[in-house]
Amino acid sequence: MSAWRQVALVARRDFVQRATSKPFLFTMVLIVGLVLVTGPLLANAGQPDLTRRVGIVGEPSATFTASFEALAAQVELEPQLIDVDDLTVGRERLAAGDVHAVLVLDPAPGVVVWQSEPDLRLASVLTGALRADAQQRQAAETGLSPPEVQRLVDPEAPGVEVVEPSDPAEAGEQAAVFVGMLLLYLSVIIFGQFVMLAVVEEKSSRVVEVILSRVLPYRLLAGKVIGIGALAIVQIVLLAAAFYVVGRQVAPEEIDLAVGVGLLASIVGWFLVGFAFYAVLYAALGSTVTRQEDTQSVALLPLVFVLPGYFIAIFSTENPDGLLPTVASILPPTSPFVMPVRSTVGDVPSWQLGLSVVLLLLATYGMIRLAGRIYTGAILSIGAKVSLRDAWRGSAHVPSA
């Protein structure tokens, strides 16, 4: 009986038992459903309203209308002109909030009426269009030919050069990084606690002695972490797919599948190492308690590392090459949260990336040794909470290999 076969059996049981449990399935469906349903709503809520209604008294000229539409398009407004009988009616509609402004065309050059603060973008559109109309009229009075009038009113536009055009996909990438970071952070905490609960469950139901008479403690620990970690990856992929679907719906030009898949691969990769580190820590802490209700007292400890990692990761989206994000992305235990963000947002030298991965792998190995010993020492102590020191010493009495 190879060690790996036992580890695989344990992993499969923990995966299947949890994946088929009704509360887990229900939560899973609920979360994915929430993302799919509320994502587009939230995204739309964030869009500014571009429509502007203008009450107009009098008949606008063709020049006015053309100029009005061109100027509105330049400032990205979608104004509508609404016919109003006279200024009195216009004032009433303005007071009622029906229209944003009232425009009286006669007598020239016309009057723009606002209720309180003028809307600067709309004001520039209206005055610009009125001015163009006036210029057209006055030029005609001077007796110039239509092409001359045209040259005077609408001189050749200056050339425009944008040195660094903004890429719509960049906004999408920012959003994807943010979503990815949240997924990574939540998955480590939630599934880390699942590992802890699974350990406590085996201890409180006393089944652990039956299992340990067949399986060495470190194999049981490894199987648990792998099984629950696999479940976490399934959830990450499902949620990432849900976010992708929402992204395509809301802003198709900003979402690039290749970027998304690359980012997902990076999240899963960092999750694998980061989760291994935190899951064994959670398992070791879980093994020191016997009853589910005692887990509260130890479940908070890993957050001491996870939370700073999360906040530095947020900070590093603005300043990916600052000293704090750089250090935090290289050193465990914050590196699994900060490095994926930095490496997506900024340009991380490959030596930093390599060093970060190597250090995290080393720390994970150290944590497995440390937590494995605590787990082994504490897992058979039934009853009161075991101190970490006793667990460390006690394990000298249980074989670890």
Add this chain to the structure above:
Amino acid sequence: MLTVSGLSKRYVDVIALDGASFQAAPGRIVGFLGPNGAGKTTAMRCIFGLVRPDAGEIHWQGEPVDTASRLRFGYMPEERGLYPKMKIDDQLRYLGRLSGMSKADAAAAADDWLARLGLSERARSTLEQLSHGNRQRVQLAAALVHRPVLAVLDEPFAGLDPLGTDALARELRALAAQGTCIVFSSHQLDLVQGVCEDVVIIDRGRVVVTGTLDELRSRSAVRRLAVDVDGQPWTPAIPGAREVTSGELGTDHHLLLPADASVEEILSQAQHAGRISSFSFEPPSLSDIFREAVAR
């Protein structure tokens, strides 16, 4: 043959095992007996590597016991427990496979055990849906599903009613008949004396008595006498007689006499004392033997 030699284990403030040695042979049912706290559970955990002894060795068929050989052993811990929310046939299959059985073997063995224990119809129930008695049965199956060569059962009779005790004893005899070596512990010596063939009595971490039950009883230097005259316990005037009170409720009064005491003499004394309503003169019980051995 299981050979335990010189097992010692000291915890911070207690000596659990103090050089305990015993043997258990294939096809035999060995009662590993002693009062609470004598070191039974610690010794059993040592066999499965759950406790590492400070000193001593454990061999199976002459080879030191290791992780691989332990997979052919079955263990029922004193603290009963399986996965509460897992279906019982899934649990038995899982445990069978952890012990190295193939998927098909484990499934067949699980079905076989559930049928044997009359639980076939409950196979798809979770453990927590079963009655206390049925959980005990599943627990036994969990220890034996992989057809171990050595079954180590910690207090298997605890909490069973007389019918349950008989049923379990039948199962153990059937297993022993197939060649399985069975070691079970109990602190209720007299309750299990009908079950075990061989006896290992442990007290304060030391093995104080070993042998076959029959041998121990016939070889003993004492006999057990219980006489009621006119419905009352009666005591003869025999040199060396000791009054003993035992039983769960302390209601079992009897005397221990030297093995060579004359039955005729006692009988004639009793006849003179009144009408004899009950009379038994027999080899000592296991608890008598234990008492003699530790002189308590």
